[in-house]
Amino acid sequence: MPDPSFFLPLILQSALIPFGAALAVLAAARALRAGPGAPALAVAAGFLAAYFAILHGQWSLLPKAALDWLPWIALAGLASAPAERIANAAWRLATRLALSVAVGALVVWPAFAGLGLQKAILLAGTAGVLMCAVWTYMARSADSRRTPPWLLALVAGGAALALMLDSSQSIGQLSGALASALVAGVAFNLPRVRMAFSPAAAGTAVLILGALLANAVVYAGFPPGYIALLVGALLVDPLVRTLNRLRSGSEGAGTWALTTVLTALPVGAMVFLAAKAASDAGGY
Amino acid sequence: MSITAISSRSLIAVAGLALSAFASAAATAPSGNYKIDPAHSVAYFEVGHMGGISRFMGRFNDMNGDLVLDAPAKSTIKVEIKTASIDTKHEGLDKHLKSPDFFNAVQFPSLTFNSTAISLNGAGEGTVAGNLSLHGVTKPVTLKLKQIGSGKGMKGETRVGYVATGSVKRTDFGMGYGVPGAATDEVDLRINIEAIKQ
Numbered sequence: 001m002p003d004p005s006f007f008l009p010l011i012l013q014s015a016l017i018p019f020g021a022a023l024a025v026l027a028a029a030r031a032l033r034a035g036p037g038a039p040a041l042a043v044a045a046g047f048l049a050a051y052f053a054i055l056h057g058q059w060s061l062l063p064k065a066a067l068d069w070l071p072w073i074a075l076a077g078l079a080s081a082p083a084e085r086i087a088n089a090a091w092r093l094a095t096r097l098a099l100s101v102a103v104g105a106l107v108v109w110p111a112f113a114g115l116g117l118q119k120a121i122l123l124a125g126t127a128g129v130l131m132c133a134v135w136t137y138m139a140r141s142a143d144s145r146r147t148p149p150w151l152l153a154l155v156a157g158g159a160a161l162a163l164m165l166d167s168s169q170s171i172g173q174l175s176g177a178l179a180s181a182l183v184a185g186v187a188f189n190l191p192r193v194r195m196a197f198s199p200a201a202a203g204t205a206v207l208i209l210g211a212l213l214a215n216a217v218v219y220a221g222f223p224p225g226y227i228a229l230l231v232g233a234l235l236v237d238p239l240v241r242t243l244n245r246l247r248s249g250s251e252g253a254g255t256w257a258l259t260t261v262l263t264a265l266p267v268g269a270m271v272f273l274a275a276k277a278a279s280d281a282g283g284y
Numbered sequence: 285m286s287i288t289a290i291s292s293r294s295l296i297a298v299a300g301l302a303l304s305a306f307a308s309a310a311a312t313a314p315s316g317n318y319k320i321d322p323a324h325s326v327a328y329f330e331v332g333h334m335g336g337i338s339r340f341m342g343r344f345n346d347m348n349g350d351l352v353l354d355a356p357a358k359s360t361i362k363v364e365i366k367t368a369s370i371d372t373k374h375e376g377l378d379k380h381l382k383s384p385d386f387f388n389a390v391q392f393p394s395l396t397f398n399s400t401a402i403s404l405n406g407a408g409e410g411t412v413a414g415n416l417s418l419h420g421v422t423k424p425v426t427l428k429l430k431q432i433g434s435g436k437g438m439k440g441e442t443r444v445g446y447v448a449t450g451s452v453k454r455t456d457f458g459m460g461y462g463v464p465g466a467a468t469d470e471v472d473l474r475i476n477i478e479a480i481k482q
Contacts, residue, residue: 006465058460064420065458066391067384110391166376168383170461219390220383281376 013053014160014176022046022184030195036143037081039185039201044074046181047174047208054173066110066215070174073103073211077204084139084199096135096203101128103207107214115218123218131210134234138206139199146189147256149197151237151263152205153182155230158267159213162274166281168220175212178205223277229270236262313434313444318351318479320363321443327365327475332468342372342381351479353444361399361412361446363475367392385461392419397475400424404431412448418457425452427473442481449474 022042029038048071052059060068076099083095104127112120138148157179163172182205185197213230216222240259244251327344346369352360367389370381382389399414408431416425427450434444453469454460463469 009465055461058458060458065384065388114390114393166379168380168385169466170385171383215384219388220385221379278376281379282374283376 010173013050014173015180017053018046018050018177018180019184019187021049022181023188026185026188026195036198037078037200039195039198040078040081040204042185043178043181043201043204043208044078046184047074047178050177050180051174054170054177063110066107066219067170069106070208070211070215073106074204074208076103077207078200080135080203080207081198081200084203093132093136096139097128097132099203099207100131100135100210101125103131103211104128104214107211108218111218123214127210127214130231131206134210135203135206137234137238138202142199142202143196145251146186146193146197147237147259148202149182149185149205150260151234152202152209153179153186154260154263154267155233156182156205156209156212158233158264158271159209159216159226159230161271162226163216163220163222165271165278166274167216167222171212171216171220171222175209178208178212181205223273226270226274229266229273233263233266236266313353313431314442314481315354316352316442317482318353318444319482320347320349320351321478321480322346322348324478325476327363327473330472330474332464332470334466335464336468340372342370342377345369345371347475349477351444351446351477356402356404356410359399359402361397361402361414361448361477363397363477365395367395385466386459388419395419397425402429404429408432416452416457418452419459421457423452423456425450427475437480444479444481446477446479447474448477 022045025042025045026038028034029041051071051074055067058065058067059071063069063072080096080099083092083099086092086095101124104124107127108115108120108124115123138152142148156175160172160174160176160179163169163175165172185195185201188194189196213222213227217224217227237259240255240262241251244255325347327347328341329343330339330341332338333340344365344367346366347363349361349363351362352358367387368382370378370387370389372378372381381387384391387395395416395418397414397416399412401413402410404410410429411426412429413424413426415422427448430447430449432445432447434442437443449472451470451472454467454471455463455469
C-alpha cells in the first residue's frame with residue numbers, strides 16, 4: 001500500500017482540483033445562462049487550476065521551458081470558439097490547422113537547436129496535422145453526442161498513467177488533470193444533457209492533449225509507438241459509427257459501451273507496455 | 285644498532301617524505317592554458333531522497349572545459365557538462381532525471397560554470413566564484429576549491445588537478461518539481477577536474 005502522503009497530493013492536484021474547477025465553471029455558466037463557450041472555458045479552467053497546483057513555482061510568464069507554453073496554449077484553445085463560428089467549412093478547417101500547427105511549433109521550438117530544421121518541421125507538422133484531424137472529427141458531433149469528451153478523457157487518462165510510469169510525472173499529472181476536467185463535463189451532463197460539449201471545447205481539449213503528448217515525445221522520451229496506439233484508440237469511434245451506419249443501426253447504449261471497450265483496448269495496451277518498460281528499467 | 289633505533293629513523297624518513305609530497309601537491313601549478321581531461325574528470329551530485337530519508341548520488345560522464353592558470357586574480361575556470369550524460373547506475377531514474385521534471389536535457393543540453401573570481405591560499409585551498417547556468421537560469425554561486433596536485437603525465441605533459449565542492453538549491457534554477465517529496469531542494473556538488481597544459 002503506497003504511503004498516502006505520496007499519492008494524496010497527486011490525486012488532489014491531478015483529479016480533484018481540475019474536476020472541481022471545471023464543474024464550478026459549468027455550474028456557474030448554467031446559472032448565468034452563459035453562451036456555448038462555457039464548456040471550453042470549463043476544460044481550460046480545470047486544466048489551468050491543476051497546472052498551477054502542480055507546477056506553480058516553475059512557470060515563467062515569458063516561456064523559458066516548453067511546458068511554460070501550456071497555459072498560453074489552453075488560452076489559445078479558448079480562441080477556437082470564434083473559429084468554430086466561421087460559416088465557411090474550408091476556412092474553419094484552415095483555421096483549425098493553423099492553430100494546431102502553431103501549437104506543434106511552440107512545443108518543438110525550444111528544442112529546435114538540438115533537433116535540427118528537418119526533424120523539427122516533421123515533428124511540429126505531424127503533431128499539428130494529428131491535432132487538426134482529431135479536433136475536426138470531434139467537433140462534428142461534439143454537441144450532439146456524449147462520446148467525444150468521454151473518449152478524449154479515456155485517452156488522456158491512459159496517457160497520464162503511461163507518462164507517469166515511463167516518462168515524465170509532471171506531464172503525466174497534467175494529462176490526468178485534462179482527463180479529470182473532461183470527466184467533470186461528462187458528469188455534469190448526467191443523467192440529462194444540461195450543457196453540451198461544444199466544438200470549441202473539443203478544440204481546447206485536443207490542443208492541450210496534443211501539446212502534452214508532443215512535449216512527452218520531444219522532451220521526455222515518450223515512445224512514438226505509444227502515440228500510434230492512442231491514434232488507434234481515437235480511430236475506434238469513427239470505425240464503429242461507420243459500421244453502425246452500414247448496418248443502419250441506431251446509436252444506443254450498446255454502441256457507446258462497445259466503443260468504450262474497443263477504445264480502451266489500445267489505451268490499455270499502451271499502459272501495459274509503459275508498465276513493462278518501467279519494470280524492465282528497474283522501476284523505482 | 286637496535287631494531288628500535290632503525291624503526292624510529294625509518295618512521296622519521298617516511299614522515300619527511302610524506303610532508304614533502306604534500307608540500308609539492310599544494311604548490312602552485314605551472315601557469316598556462318589547460319584543457320579538461322574528460323577521461324579523468326567527473327561531476328558528482330548528491331541529493332536527499334523523499335524529503336531526505338537517504339542520500340543518493342549521480343554523476344555526469346561528459347564534461348569538458350578550459351582553465352587559465354596564472355595568479356589567482358587572473359585565473360579562470362570554464363566547465364561545460366552535458367546533461368544527457370547523467371548516470372545514476374539506474375536506467376529508469378536516468379530517463380526521469382533527463383525529462384522536463386528535472387534537467388530537461390533536450391531543451392537544456394548542457395550546464396556551464398564560468399568563474400569570475402578565484403582565491404587560493406598557500407596550501408592550495410580557497411574558493412571559486414562564478415556563474416552557474418542550469419535549466420535555462422544563470423545564478424552566481426561560490427564553491428570551495430582545492431588544488432589536489434600537479435605533475436607530469438606519461439607523455440611528459442603537465443597535468444593539474446582540482447576539486448570544487450558546494451551546494452545549490454535546485455528551485456533557484458527553476459527545477460522545482462517534486463521538492464522535497466521526490467528529492468530535496470539542496471543538491472551537493474563535487475566536481476573533480478584534471479586538466480592538461482596546452
